[in-house]
Amino acid sequence: MNTATATATARKVKTPKWASDLGLDFSAYRPQVITVNREVAMALLALNTSNRQLSRTNVNTMVRQIEGGKYNTRTSNAIGISTEGALTDGQHRLNAIVETGVTMDLIIVTGCDKMAVLIPNAKPRSFSEYLRQHEISYATILAPMVKTLWMVDGPGARSADGKFQPSWDYGRSMNHITDAEFLDYLAANPIFQDYAKLGSALYSRIGKGLPARFLGAFCYFVDHHTDENGKRDREEFFDRLADGVGLEKGSPILAMRDVLAKRMEDGSDKFAVMQGKFIKAWNAYREGKKVTTLKFNPGGHHPDEMPAVK
Incomplete structure (x- = not known):
């Protein structure tokens, strides 16, 4: 076994019982569709130890979509869990589930490399x-x-x-x-x-x-x-x-x-x-006004206010 493999193996953690009961194995790289309710979402968020800062704007947007019946779960974007047992993707969705109490089926991928979040992914469609x-x-x-x-x-x-x-x-x-x-x-x-x-x-x-x-x-x-x-x-x-x-x-x-x-x-x-x-x-x-020169300055210390259309 080479050094890199040994180091990676040493960092793996045992899958907690609640996750095993759902069929999850943190050590195995595997995508699965899991039914996530508020309790499961809270358990997954407890693994959120090294993620980026939560955006309240993103959470509020998802809450609005979920409550309006507009949130689409049929997507390739998954909840990620690393071999170290850390949440790598999905904190905003999980927080939205906790806040709304809505249960939904989500793709969860275990066995992720936590460093993969640093690798640029496909550019989102405009x-x-x-x-x-x-x-x-x-x-x-x-x-x-x-x-x-x-x-x-x-x-x-x-x-x-x-x-x-x-x-x-x-x-x-x-x-x-x-x-x-x-x-x-x-x-x-x-x-x-x-x-x-x-x-x-x-x-x-x-x-x-x-x-x-x-x-x-x-x-x-x-x-x-x-x-x-x-x-x-x-x-x-x-x-x-x-x-x-x-x-x-x-x-x-x-x-x-x-x-x-x-x-x-x-x-x-x-x-x-x-x-x-x-x-x-x-x-x-x-x-019906006469105008010879049009002026508008949107910047500076005294910017002009954008006029309303009449």
Whole structure:
């Protein structure tokens, strides 16, 4: 027996009785489907001696999914236990089971190498990759557009007391929202796909100065959250933004055309600046105000607040 094998063998621990009763053997590298209730989850968590720090955000997300009947256990992601009897993967799922009291069947792999957690695993699929995998058109536009609409039209646009408070501020984190939740939101609103197509068309028409995801989300918001003239005004706004026909000095559309031209020329303005200027141009157009220069500063000591779409 070589030194490495001897060291590994020496580190193995005896499988405790509760685990043996479930059919687990910590010394054997073996995947099994085990029914995990609150008591089993607590016993497994007692093995959590050297894992990474627990993320309450991840646990809360899983609790929300479990309680909503949205948590999918038919996955290749397993609960891991090393030959030393330490939990290597699954602490967030197990904590969620403890908190909800829901019993579920999970894959548990025993005999894991505890150092394997340091080896990079396969890159997780992005939301857009998932949509492409399911052959959904305009997936690369639709995926970020759905996330934008989540904040201006969906659950993210509602305050704790239920008030409608849409936010175009891309600085707000959505890391606690799962792709499954975004997918449910898209499934409930299939019309989003039409606006992703519209966003793609407008992106080409106005000179590619603003991303298609924003243009699609903006059009949906205007069509569904402004007054009865919103859609008509939106169509006229983009027509003139594209061709410049009949625009005179002081037209906010003309001012926005200048911004887009400069963006195409030197790429100076970042997206947040472009978005702020665009919304200000739209609002001025809707209010009949004259504008010659569009300014928006989202940074610094006195940043401008992202305007609401009128």
